[in-house]
Amino acid sequence: MNHERHCPVTRAFWEDFYRRDGRVWSGEPNPLLVRETSALPAGTALDLGCGEGADAVWLAGRGWRxxxxxxxPTALGRAAAHAAASGVADRVDWRQEDLTRSFPGGTYDLVSTQFLHSPVELPTERILRAAAEAVAPRGVLLVVGHAGLPPWVDVDPAMRFPTPEDVLDAVGATASPDWRVVVRESVRREVSGPDGRSGLRTDHVLKLRRVGGR
Incomplete structure (x- = not known):
């Protein structure tokens, strides 16, 4: 791991989030990532906000670098352990980096952001623009995000939930011939709250392919 560039507030928040319990997530890849990338040929991938690494480990297991x-760092430590246990440690480069302050260099065949939401500072539009710039020619940008919080959670005014239109505008795909929209979909699913209440939650899926530019 490298690139320790971060805002103390951002790091403190997410360190507390991951350290107050044991493993936070299931260890399974996000289903919409699996659905949208299973047919893609393996290449290089950038996983933004990777958390405990399930998506990255799954991609590495399918031949991606x-x-x-x-x-x-706590999340990345768990992610590295997951990769080692899965036999793909040599296929993943874990980087500690605060996307509110900096962005990884290079270009990639797949750039994925899965539920990149935060109650602390997150310049979403700038991150999405940088994500789009990191997509190689003929590469894919996959953006999956919640449409909002479930009904039993109080809305935090600091959290933003971009619409598909917001994402398209942010990456410059609305009026540019350099991008082709492959998937634009809102997926509804039933979720259960901690008190047993159930409700519907909507996730937006945008899959774009770079067809020109550079």
């Missing part, structure tokens, strides 16, 4: 970025 992955650069996986998160601000929390």
């Amino acid at each position: 992955v650069t996986a970025v998160d601000v929390s």
Whole structure:
């Protein structure tokens, strides 16, 4: 791991998030990532906000060489352990980096942002523009995000939930011939709250392919 560039507030928040319990997530890749990338030929991938690394490990297991970025060293430590246990440690480069302050260099065949939401500072539009710039010719940008919080969670005014239109505008795809929209979909699913209540949650999926430029 390298690139310790971060804002103390951002790192402190996410370190607390990951350290207050044991493993936070299931260890399974995000289903919409699996759905949208299973048919892609393996290449280089950038996983933004990788958390405990399930997506990166899954991609590496399918032959991808992955650069996986998160601000929390605790999350990255768990991710590296997951990769080692899965036999793909040599296929993932774990980087501690705060996307509010910096962005990984290079270009990639796949750039993925899965639920990149935060109650602390997150310049979403700037991150999405940088993500789009990191997509190699003929590469894919995959952006999956919640449409909002579930009904039993109080809305935090600091959290932003970009619409598909917001994402397209941010990456410059609305009026540019350099991008082709492959998937634009809102997926609804039933979720259960901690008190047993159920409700519907909507996730937006945008899959874009770079067809020109550079």
